[in-house]
Amino acid sequence: MSAKEIIDLRSDTVTLPIKEMLEAIRRAELGDDVFREDPTVDRLEQMAAEKMGKEAVLLVTSGTQANLIALMCNTKRGDLVILEAESHIYWYEVGGVYMIAGLLPWPVKSQAGAPMPEDVKAAIRPRDIHFPEPALICLENTHNRHGGTIITPSQIKAISEVAQEHGLKLYLDGARIFNAAVALKADIREFTRHVDNLMFSLSKGLCCPIGEVLVGTRQFIETARKIRKVLGGGMRQAGVIAAPGIVALETMIGRLAEDHRNARRLTEGIAKIE
Ligand SMILES: Cc1ncc(COP(=O)(O)O)c(C=O)c1O
Numbered sequence: 001m002s003a004k005e006i007i008d009l010r011s012d013t014v015t016l017p018i019k020e021m022l023e024a025i026r027r028a029e030l031g032d033d034v035f036r037e038d039p040t041v042d043r044l045e046q047m048a049a050e051k052m053g054k055e056a057v058l059l060v061t062s063g064t065q066a067n068l069i070a071l072m073c074n075t076k077r078g079d080l081v082i083l084e085a086e087s088h089i090y091w092y093e094v095g096g097v098y099m100i101a102g103l104l105p106w107p108v109k110s111q112a113g114a115p116m117p118e119d120v121k122a123a124i125r126p127r128d129i130h131f132p133e134p135a136l137i138c139l140e141n142t143h144n145r146h147g148g149t150i151i152t153p154s155q156i157k158a159i160s161e162v163a164q165e166h167g168l169k170l171y172l173d174g175a176r177i178f179n180a181a182v183a184l185k186a187d188i189r190e191f192t193r194h195v196d197n198l199m200f201s202l203s204k205g206l207c208c209p210i211g212e213v214l215v216g217t218r219q220f221i222e223t224a225r226k227i228r229k230v231l232g233g234g235m236r237q238a239g240v241i242a243a244p245g246i247v248a249l250e251t252m253i254g255r256l257a258e259d260h261r262n263a264r265r266l267t268e269g270i271a272k273i274e
Contacts, residue, residue, distance in 0.1 A: 007262060011204075012176075012204040013203060016207065016209075017207060017208060017244050018207060018251075021248070022244075024243035024246065024247050029239060030237040030239040031237065031239070033059075033238040033239070034229070034236060038237060038239045038242070039239070040240075040242045041239055041242040043242070044213075044246050044249075045057045047246060048245075049215070051188060052188060052189070052198075052200075052215045053188075053189040053192055054197075055218045055221070056215075056216065056217065057213050057215045058213070058225055059212075060199075060233055061210060061212070061235070062203075062212060063088070063173070063175050063203075064092075064094075065212070065228070065231060066213075067093060067199065068096045068231065069214060069227045069231065070197060070224070071101040071171075072101050073224050074135060074169040074196070075101065075103055076133075076135070077101070077102035077103070078103075078104075078132055079103055079136070080104045080134045080135065081101075081103045081104070081106065081138060082124070082136070082168075083097075083106065084115055084143070086143070087140045088140055088144050088175070100231075112146050112149040113146040113150075114143075114151040114155045115139075117158045117159055117161070120137060120162050121162050124162075134168055136169045136171060137162070137163050137168055138172075140173040141156070141172055141173070141191065142177070142179050142180050144176075148176070153186065153190040156172070156194045156195065159194075160194040169196045170195045171195060171198065172192075172195040172199075174191065175199065175200065175212070176200075177191055177192075177198065178253050179256050182254070183260055192215065196220070197220050198214075198215050199214045200215070201213075202245045202248050205252075205256050206248040206249075206256075208245055208247075209241075209244060210241050211242070213245070
């Protein structure tokens, strides 16, 4: 990096598309995706499902929309959802969890973003006439408000065992899950295999202009497609969004290591200042 280059550290959402992405948009073969006729969207969805080791995926417009759709797919109105207390869903998504999904959010504390299985267990209320039904546990990885911390695959597995034991679904807000995989040099499937469904972002460190991807079973994605439509998120020639997403999956994941190196260099430099 030359001394003149400036890295804008306000957010990884300010990243701009690389020229190959703009070229891919220009060349994209398009169709109406509400009619399931956009070949570029189909290609992105096939690639992403394969990469994540799940049956199906759905391209959506934002992380907030992905999380809201997942909340609605995994629950029914009036249910209880267990969330990490500093999670993005709880803090920054305008209360969609209760305003639109109609759920009671139940925050649990954590160590650097990873809740302890016993705290999650304690938050699961018994099935009783007085209580809402517990339906879903949400994790976030990497964890935004905890400073980009990673929840390891074994920590996810421990929470998934609690979820299974109590018949709850486990969802992962994996907006930056590729950062976790790259940092730990682990296969992305190590992180996805223990959750029922998740989302990841194309528009953050992977530097696409728009787009997030919901990931899960075929049935989950069918329901998600319908809920996306209800929320006004059905898209027409969405290949213009999918095309840079394909470039991102092919070429940008490994480059997250450059961001990590720069972040470390900055941290170490700051730490040397008395
Ligand atoms: C962990 C996490 N989840 C979800 C979102 C929401 O994404 P969007 O801004 O695309 O709605 C963000 C945004 O920064 C985030 O950091």
